[in-house]
Amino acid sequence: MLQLLLILITIFLPIYWWYKRQFSYWTQHKMVPSVRGSIFSGCLLQALRLKTNFGYHLKTIYGRSEFAHEPVVGIYGLHEPALLIKEPKLIKSILVKNFDNFHDRFPEQDVEHDPIGGQALFMASYGIWKEMRSKLSPLFTSAKLKTMYGLIQNVAQNMEGYLDRQSQIFCCEMKEFCARYTIDIISSVLLGFQSNSLENPSEELRNIIRKLTEFTSRRAFNFAIAFFVPHLSRVFKSKLLYEETEKFLKTSIDQAIRERKSSGETRNDLIDILVKLMDEAEESGRDMSQFMNCLLGQVGILISGGFDTTATTMSNVLLELAKCPEIQKRLRKEIQENFAGHGGPSISYENLSKLKYLDMVVCETLRLYPVLPILQRRYNKPAGTMEQYSLQPYSNFSVPNDMTMFISIYGLHNDSKYWPEPLKFDPERFSPPNKPMLLNSMTYLPFGAGPHNCIGARLAMLQLKCGLVHLLKHHSVRVCDQTVLQPEFEAKAFILKIKGGTYLEIVKETNEYGIAK
Numbered sequence: 001m002l003q004l005l006l007i008l009i010t011i012f013l014p015i016y017w018w019y020k021r022q023f024s025y026w027t028q029h030k031m032v033p034s035v036r037g038s039i040f041s042g043c044l045l046q047a048l049r050l051k052t053n054f055g056y057h058l059k060t061i062y063g064r065s066e067f068a069h070e071p072v073v074g075i076y077g078l079h080e081p082a083l084l085i086k087e088p089k090l091i092k093s094i095l096v097k098n099f100d101n102f103h104d105r106f107p108e109q110d111v112e113h114d115p116i117g118g119q120a121l122f123m124a125s126y127g128i129w130k131e132m133r134s135k136l137s138p139l140f141t142s143a144k145l146k147t148m149y150g151l152i153q154n155v156a157q158n159m160e161g162y163l164d165r166q167s168q169i170f171c172c173e174m175k176e177f178c179a180r181y182t183i184d185i186i187s188s189v190l191l192g193f194q195s196n197s198l199e200n201p202s203e204e205l206r207n208i209i210r211k212l213t214e215f216t217s218r219r220a221f222n223f224a225i226a227f228f229v230p231h232l233s234r235v236f237k238s239k240l241l242y243e244e245t246e247k248f249l250k251t252s253i254d255q256a257i258r259e260r261k262s263s264g265e266t267r268n269d270l271i272d273i274l275v276k277l278m279d280e281a282e283e284s285g286r287d288m289s290q291f292m293n294c295l296l297g298q299v300g301i302l303i304s305g306g307f308d309t310t311a312t313t314m315s316n317v318l319l320e321l322a323k324c325p326e327i328q329k330r331l332r333k334e335i336q337e338n339f340a341g342h343g344g345p346s347i348s349y350e351n352l353s354k355l356k357y358l359d360m361v362v363c364e365t366l367r368l369y370p371v372l373p374i375l376q377r378r379y380n381k382p383a384g385t386m387e388q389y390s391l392q393p394y395s396n397f398s399v400p401n402d403m404t405m406f407i408s409i410y411g412l413h414n415d416s417k418y419w420p421e422p423l424k425f426d427p428e429r430f431s432p433p434n435k436p437m438l439l440n441s442m443t444y445l446p447f448g449a450g451p452h453n454c455i456g457a458r459l460a461m462l463q464l465k466c467g468l469v470h471l472l473k474h475h476s477v478r479v480c481d482q483t484v485l486q487p488e489f490e491a492k493a494f495i496l497k498i499k500g501g502t503y504l505e506i507v508k509e510t511n512e513y514g515i516a517k
Contacts, residue, residue, distance in 0.1 A: 025081035026074035031396045032083070035061055037076030053489040055373025055410050055496055062086060062411025071394035075406070078228035082404040087394050088442035091407055094377055095442075095450035101389060102377040102405065103129075105452070109230045115290065116249070117240025118233075120297035121455065122305075123226060132298050133455065139273055140458055147268045148189045149349045152463050155184045156470040157345065162198045163475055163506065171480055174315035174502040178467070182311045183209050185463050186303055190270040192256055208248045212241070212300060213308035215492040223494050227376070241300055249296045270302065302456060309371040309495065310460045314467055315502045316369040317362060320425045322477045322504050323485060327427060331357055332476065332509075335469045352465055360427035362464060363435070366446035368425060373410035373496045375448055379403050409445045410496065418443040480505040 026034035052060075058075075061084060067073050071087035085091055094102045103126045109118035119128050121136075138144065159181050180197035186209065187195040222238040233239070241249075256271045257278060266272060274295055281291045321328035334357045338347055347355075381387050381401040388398035399405075414422045418441070419429070430438065438444045447454035454460070479485065482503035490497045 023076055023081075025076075029074065029397060032072060032074040033067060033070050034074030035064075035076075037081075051491060053373070053491050053493065053496065055408070055494070056489055058084065058374055058406060058408045059410040059414065062408040063414065072391060072397070077404055078224065080404070082406060083399065084406045084408060086408075086411070088412075090391065090394055091412075091442045091445075092449070094405055094407070095375070095448070095452070098389070099450050099452075101380050101382065103452075104378045104380060105376050106227055107230050107378070109226065110233045113234040114226075114239045115293040116246055116297045116300065117226075118230075118297070119294040120240070120301040122301050123240065124297070128294065129452075132294065133451075135277055136273065136298060136302075136455060139270060140455060144268055145458060145462060146349050148459065149352075149462060149466070151188045152185055152466050153346050155181065155188060156466045158184070158196070159198055159467065160470040160474065163471065164508070166506070166508075168508050169505055171482065171503060172506050174318050174477075174504050175311060175498065176501065178311040178314040178318075179210070179307065181467050182307045182314070182463060186306050189459075189463075190299075190302060190306065191252070192260065192267055192269055192271045193252075208245065209303060209307055211245045212304040213493075213495075214242075215490065215494070215497075217492060220492040220494075245300070246296070249299055250292075253296060253299055254292075270299065274299075305454070305456055306460060306463070308497075310464050312371050312495070312497055313362070313365060313369065313460075314464050316498070317365045317464075317468060318471075318477045318504060319483075319487075319498075319502050320365055320368070321361070321472075322479045322483065324425055325478070327361065327425070328472075328476060331361055332472050334358065335472050338469075339473055347466075347469055352462075352469070355465070355469070356432060357427065358465055358468065360430040360435075362461065362468075363430040363444075363446075364425060364427045367413045367419070367429070367444060368423075369496055370409045370413055370446050371495050372446075372448070372454075373408070375407040375409060375445070375452075377405045377407075379405065407445070412443050412445065415443070474508060476507045476509050477504045478507060 023037040026032055026037075061067070061073060061075060067086070071085075071090060073084040073086065075082050075084050085094060106123060108125055109123055111118040117123065119132075121129055121132055124132065183197045184195050187193040219242075221236075222233075222240060225233050225236055225238040226240055239246075253271075253274065257275055260267075260271050260275050277295060278288070278292070282288060321331065334355055338351060338355060339345075353359075379389050379399045379401060381389075386401075388400055390398045413419065416422050428434075442449065447457040480503060484498075484500065484502075487498040487500070487502070490499045
């Protein structure tokens with residue numbers, strides 16, 4: 001018994017003292033105001049216990065009164081000290097000006113254990129990210145988006161027809177409805193498949209794609225491992241995708257590539273790009289199995305990003321419009337005038353971009369509900385030096401190599417210094433004279449900033465706006481008995497998702513232009 005006790009002391013005492021030293025870091029650097037960290041959980045105990053969303057938790061630290069005028073705040077990750085960056089000019093330095101020293105988001109992933117999720121754009125090391133970003137960027141050029149717009153319109157018109165066949169007034173869970181709309185777009189625009197999730201919500205493709213963004217307690221744990229201690233992913237058998245999702249991606253994408261090659265068809269979609277990349281990789285003698293896993297990781301992140309973030313934002317827009325009837329009335333008037341003015345069942349790609357009030361409403365929704373509530377970067381010192389990153393003139397602290405920087409997008413978007421009455425839904429903040437200044441201020445970051453900004457942001461905005469105009473052309477939305485006016489956020493999810501759904505009534509309307517049925 002004594003021997004066992006000695007063994008346990010020998011093992012755990014060094015671990016305890018190591019953690020003790022880690023979590024007293026900011027008491028040794030008093031020039032940085034800080035929050036207290038707990039051993040084995042850092043500042044993340046509430047998030048780890050799934051009592052709050054991690055992004056919301058960082059927002060509460062950002063908003064604490066004692067840090068109101070501080071440029072940075074010392075915090076603790078799961079096992080190491082980190083910094084919460086609040087000063088917009090420092091944020092710009094990290095995301096844009098000094099990107100080369102902050103190009104990694106997370107510690108190195110174990111890609112041998114998780115060859116698909118670990119190589120996806122969002123998680124990948126800089127080398128993989130840089131190669132894949134450059135190869136996938138041609139998918140999102142203006143010319144390609146114009147081509148995709150026709151496919152997006154087809155889905156939006158199908159949604160419009162579906163709504164016209166419903167009763168005059170019906171209650172709908174908007175997140176689920178919007179998800180079915182975006183799944184049909186993703187399957188058509190990115191994967192080359194035809195799906196009809198709007199009419200057939202039990203469709204297999206819908207269920208598989210939904211799995212990409214389904215957050216259980218186990219998956220929340222897997223993400224925590226990937227973000228903070230990826231070297232332990234093999235120990236805990238943690239992967240970022242479900243096994244059935246990986247199987248679906250391998251089977252369906254391989255089949256789509258083979259069919260596209262044999263048909264010789266060109267659709268200007270993701271499958272066309274994958275065919276080209278596979279041919280190039282084969283010609284260069286790359287390990288095709290490994291390269292295919294890397295491509296599948298990119299497909300997974302593009303699908304989940306294009307599906308869930310857009311569906312979440314679209315339902316958030318509708319919730320705010322239901323709560324603000326006058327704003328909804330003005331937006332519907334702009335939409336109906338444009339349909340009437342162009343005499344057709346749809347709005348062109350060019351004319352959609354001219355709906356200024358629609359753009360203002362969407363931008364304000366993304367301010368109130370930034371789907372990705374935080375950004376994370378790690379400092380990489382210049383090669384061959386011991387140089388630390390100076391925070392002067394804002395702080396006398398110099399950032400050591402490998403320290404993690406957190407940026408609370410949710411905190412910035414709710415900071416009364418930059419946004420008077422931040423809880424108020426006010427699209428006028430993004431009127432044409434104001435918007436250019438806001439986009440350069442680093443206080444509005446719904447899609448990030450710099451080289452790591454969201455690769456699919458323009459596609460997301462296109463499908464979001466197209467869906468809204470076709471929904472609101474004939475219909476309005478209003479609150480009902482099931483509507484939660486002050487919603488909470490899902491604690492298990494990494495992105496900012498409303499807990500319990502968004503229930504609204506959809507009402508078939510008439511209008512002065514005679515468009516509605």
